[in-house]
Amino acid sequence: VCERSTMVQVVHIRIAEPIVCNGGAGGVGGCGAKNTQKIIHNMSVYCDKQVIKLQETQETIPDGETPQSVSLLSYDELVDVGKPGDRVEITGIFKANPLRASVFQRSLRSIYKTYVDVIHIRISDKNRLGAEDDQNSENSSVLSSATNNENYEALSKEEEDELISLSRSPDIYDKLTKAIAPSIWELEDIKKGILCQLFGGTHKSFSNGTRLRGEINILLCGDPGTSKSQLLSYVHKIAPRGLYTSGRGSSAVGLTAYIARDPDTREAVLESGALVLSDRGICCIDEFDKMSDETRSILHEAMEQQTVSVAKAGIIASLNARTSILASANPLHSRYDPSLSVVENIQLPPTLLSRFDLIYLVLDKANETTDRNLARHLVALYWEQPASSPDLIPVSTLSRYISYAKKHINPEITEEAGNHLVKGYIDMRALGGGKKTITATPRQLESLVRISEAHARMRFSTKVEPLDVSEAIRLVRVAIQQVAIDPRTGTVDMDLITTGRSASDRFHITELAESIFKHISQNPIINTVGALHDTQQFRESTANDLKSALEKLRTENRITW
Numbered sequence: 001v002c003e004r005s006t007m008v009q010v011v012h013i014r015i016a017e018p019i020v021c022n023g024g025a026g027g028v029g030g031c032g033a034k035n036t037q038k039i040i041h042n043m044s045v046y047c048d049k050q051v052i053k054l055q056e057t058q059e060t061i062p063d064g065e066t067p068q069s070v071s072l073l074s075y076d077e078l079v080d081v082g083k084p085g086d087r088v089e090i091t092g093i094f095k096a097n098p099l100r101a102s103v104f105q106r107s108l109r110s111i112y113k114t115y116v117d118v119i120h121i122r123i124s125d126k127n128r129l130g131a132e133d134d135q136n137s138e139n140s141s142v143l144s145s146a147t148n149n150e151n152y153e154a155l156s157k158e159e160e161d162e163l164i165s166l167s168r169s170p171d172i173y174d175k176l177t178k179a180i181a182p183s184i185w186e187l188e189d190i191k192k193g194i195l196c197q198l199f200g201g202t203h204k205s206f207s208n209g210t211r212l213r214g215e216i217n218i219l220l221c222g223d224p225g226t227s228k229s230q231l232l233s234y235v236h237k238i239a240p241r242g243l244y245t246s247g248r249g250s251s252a253v254g255l256t257a258y259i260a261r262d263p264d265t266r267e268a269v270l271e272s273g274a275l276v277l278s279d280r281g282i283c284c285i286d287e288f289d290k291m292s293d294e295t296r297s298i299l300h301e302a303m304e305q306q307t308v309s310v311a312k313a314g315i316i317a318s319l320n321a322r323t324s325i326l327a328s329a330n331p332l333h334s335r336y337d338p339s340l341s342v343v344e345n346i347q348l349p350p351t352l353l354s355r356f357d358l359i360y361l362v363l364d365k366a367n368e369t370t371d372r373n374l375a376r377h378l379v380a381l382y383w384e385q386p387a388s389s390p391d392l393i394p395v396s397t398l399s400r401y402i403s404y405a406k407k408h409i410n411p412e413i414t415e416e417a418g419n420h421l422v423k424g425y426i427d428m429r430a431l432g433g434g435k436k437t438i439t440a441t442p443r444q445l446e447s448l449v450r451i452s453e454a455h456a457r458m459r460f461s462t463k464v465e466p467l468d469v470s471e472a473i474r475l476v477r478v479a480i481q482q483v484a485i486d487p488r489t490g491t492v493d494m495d496l497i498t499t500g501r502s503a504s505d506r507f508h509i510t511e512l513a514e515s516i517f518k519h520i521s522q523n524p525i526i527n528t529v530g531a532l533h534d535t536q537q538f539r540e541s542t543a544n545d546l547k548s549a550l551e552k553l554r555t556e557n558r559i560t561w
Contacts, residue, residue, distance in 0.1 A: 002031035005040070015039065048079040052118075057087060074118040081121045084277045085241030091120040155404065163404050166393075167460035173471075176401075176458060179393040181234040184227045185377040189478050193218055193358045194235060196475070197282065197324050198402050199457040201450030202410045213306050215324040216450050217355060219288070221346050222362030223336055228328035232284040235326055238399055241281035243274045247291040247329075250274070252298050256308045257319060268313045275302050278323040288327040289346050296352055299325070303355040327356075336363055357447035358479045411456035413449070417464045421448055424473040428480075444480070448472045513549040517558055 006018050021033045052072035061067050072090060074081070082088050096112035155163070169175060173192075180191040193216075201214035220228045236244040245254075256273045275283055275298075285291075302308055302321040309318050331337065331345040342359065343350055353359065393401070413421070425448065428440035451472035456464045553559045 002033075004031075005043075006037065047076050050074045050079040052082065054088075054090065054116075071115040072118050073115055074121070078118055078121060082123070083241060083280075084272065085243065085281060087124050089122045089124040090116060090118060091122075092116040092118040155400065159400065160404070163397075163401050164460065166397075166401065167458075173455075173458060175391065175393055176398070178391075179395070179398045181227075181231055182392060183381060184230055184234075185374050187227065187231075187362070189475065190220065190231070190360050190362065193360065193475055193479070194231065194326070195458070196451050196454040196472075197326065198235070198239070199405055199454040200324065201453035211306075212446070213304075213322070214450060214453070215306070215322060216357045216447070216454065217303055217325045218327070219353070219356040219359045220326075220328040220362055221331070221336070221342065221359065223364040224330060224334055226362040226364055228362055229286055232286055232326060232328055235282055236284045238395060238402075239282035239284075241278055242284060243278045243281070244284045244286070245274050247285060247287035247289065247295075250285070250291060250295055252292075252295045255295060255298050256302075256321075257310045257312075257317075259313045259315070268315065270310065270312075270315050270317060270319075272319065273308075275299075275308055275321040275323055276319045279320050280322055282324045282326055285325060285327040287330070289329040289332075289348065293349075296349070299352060300355070303352075325356075336361065354441070354443060357443075357450065358475065360479055405457045405460060409457045409460055409462065411453050411462055411464045411468075413452070413464045417452065417466055417469050420466045420469040421445070421452070424448065424469060428473070428477065440480070444476055447476055451475055509545055509548050509552060512545060513552045516549055517553055520559065 002021060004021065006022070008016055008018065017039070018037055019034055021031050021036060050073070052074060053069050054072050055069045056067040058067075072092065094114065094116055096114045098108040099111070099113050101107050101109050166172065166175075176195055177188060177191050180195055184191075197216040197218055200216060203214045204212040220231065222228060232244065236242045254273050255275050257270050257276060258273065259268050260271045261267070262269045298308070302323070303325060306320065306322045307318050308321045310316070329346045329348065332347050336345055342361070343353065425440060425445045428444065448469065452464050452468045455468040455471050456462075459468075461468075550559070
């Protein structure tokens with residue numbers, strides 16, 4: 001044996017192993033020995049390979065059928081071009097590979113394994129946002145390779161000039177607001193909040209490893225038939241890699257990740273859920289109140305740390321879930337009760353509610369003028385040629401505008417805007433009028449920063465100015481005054497959202513507990529409920545208040561049962 005080596009090219013995923021030693025590429029000097037050569041793996045040159053699963057879009061699924069999927073194989077520079085959730089057009093060669101009936105037999109199955117050998121990938125949906133935040137992709141080689149790829153078609157000089165001239169309009173904020181779900185009547189403040197969510201704030205990373213999120217989370221809560229689901233559907237259509245899911249049909253593993261068996265290697269692999277697939281996008285969750293407690297507990301980490309930790313089947317991983325969450329929920333008895341707090345109406349844990357930057361109440365109030373205008377607007381939607389405003393920004397232009405802003409505009413807070421933020425936060429804290437009532441928390445201050453940056457992005461401004469801070473304070477105040485009003489006192493109390501119980505409720509329960517303990521101490525044999533029946537604390541109390549007061553006394557070891 002001459003111990004010479006031979007270079008062989010891979011053709012159609014098959015390695016043509018030489019049968020006779022011919023002495024290398026020239027074919028000179030070989031010993032001519034047969035079946036004496038084998039593959040040397042550590043001297044081989046490998047290329048990147050990716051297996052992609054392509055699924056039918058919702059619009060192309062035939063009636064009554066489930067979406068079909070096909071496997072794609074991409075190599076080298078085509079790896080990681082398409083991200084999960086992208087709508088793509090694939091150019092490739094449809095191929096079929098035979099499969100052995102058994103590992104120990106050479107006979108083949110009658111059914112072949114089919115796949116598409118990818119030649120080109122093109123992002124097809126122009127109405128969806130395609131660009132990423134430029135700051136986010138600086139340290140990610142995979143993300144930058146996809147973002148800078150030719151498939152994300154760069155704007156021409158004329159289109160860029162058009163967007164810049166549009167940003168200089170004095171009423172650009174109102175124009176962008178009108179372009180969000182134009183078929184839905186009014187709800188201006190909610191549309192402005194969703195617009196801020198689409199633009200988003202800037203991500204910040206510090207040298208000590210601290211990261212501050214720029215995503216804005218919004219919760220819509222209100223009566224049925226108030227266009228909550230329509231708003232979610234519209235955002236889902238234009239959001240980048242946005243996924244739409246329902247609370248009733250979602251599980252904990254469906255939102256995070258689940259274990260599946262690889263069809264080829266039969267090894268356990270981690271499949272991403274809705275939150276992970278919505279990375280850098282918006283996850284729309286309808287019927288948020290119908291979720292189980294186990295499923296909702298998953299969102300705590302994703303909404304604040306922007307990650308999802310998984311430890312299953314020997315796989316321990318922390319997956320990125322840098323997604324904004326737009327959720328809608330219905331009240332407990334299908335109709336919002338103003339005499340109860342928002343926590344009592346929608347039955348969500350306060351720890352989860354406090355992670356939403358903006359919480360809006362969408363109430364159906366009877367008003368003759370409002371009802372007439374709404375009815376005219378709805379009837380006009382069914383006309384053959386509904387009237388459209390010439391100043392309305394098209395969806396494609398809106399998507400390009402938001403994509404350009406997220407990729408090129410990273411506003412920074414000026415000293416004047418910073419002072420305005422501090423003053424606005426202190427003013428919000430002073431709304432309670434006392435030390436016992438908290439009307440704003442540091443999370444509201446972080447929300448003000450993110451919304452201010454998003455508002456500056458709308459104007460293509462690299463600096464956050466006081467007018468951006470003023471609008472952010474107004475949006476947060478509108479949301480707080482809707483959901484954080486204490487029904488007992490009529491004042492703003494953030495404890496309703498952060499702890500689920502207002503300061504006045506805690507004070508009332510403390511007084512009730514002291515009254516109960518006083519009557520028990522003085523008359524241990526007399527019926528305490530009957531003795532308390534004529535007191536003011538008892539008349540203003542509910543069964544839950546009485547139960548909480550007794551639980552408080554038992555916790556303090558003052559009574560036992």
